Amino acid sequence: MTNLNLFLTGGSLRPNSNSLLGNHTIQDIAMFRPQLAIVSCSTLDNTGAYIADMDQADVKIAMMKSARESILVADHTKFQSVNSDYIRLASFPAWSTIVTDRAPKNQFLKHMAALGVKVIYPGSK
DSSP, rough: TOOHHHHHHSSSETTHHHHHHEEHHHHHHTOOSSEEEEEEEEOOOOSSSESSHHHHHHHHHHHHHSSSSEEOOOOOBBBBBSSOOOOOEEEESSSSSEOOOSSSHHHHHHHHHHHHHHEEEETTT
């Protein structure tokens, strides 16, 4: 695509995750105001989304703070009420939308609807 500009942040490249991490990354993110941040997590429950790596959490939180809107992407295996990871990315309704591959439990869907968070999965309206 010829009309696309790609920016990369500074920081240290973590080979096992292909992530740019560290203070330079967070400083670079703060210079931009993206329209959309698409963020993943390790686990999520009715209260929020979690991750196990502090450096990745810092970068994701910085991106969400800079962006106008944030979307959470999580496959069905990430929905857990027990054994969640210990670093909270954010509490709901920090994301406007959750995108997943299967319908979550009805209780979760009702809770997100009450918070104004849209949940998108195959077959959803």
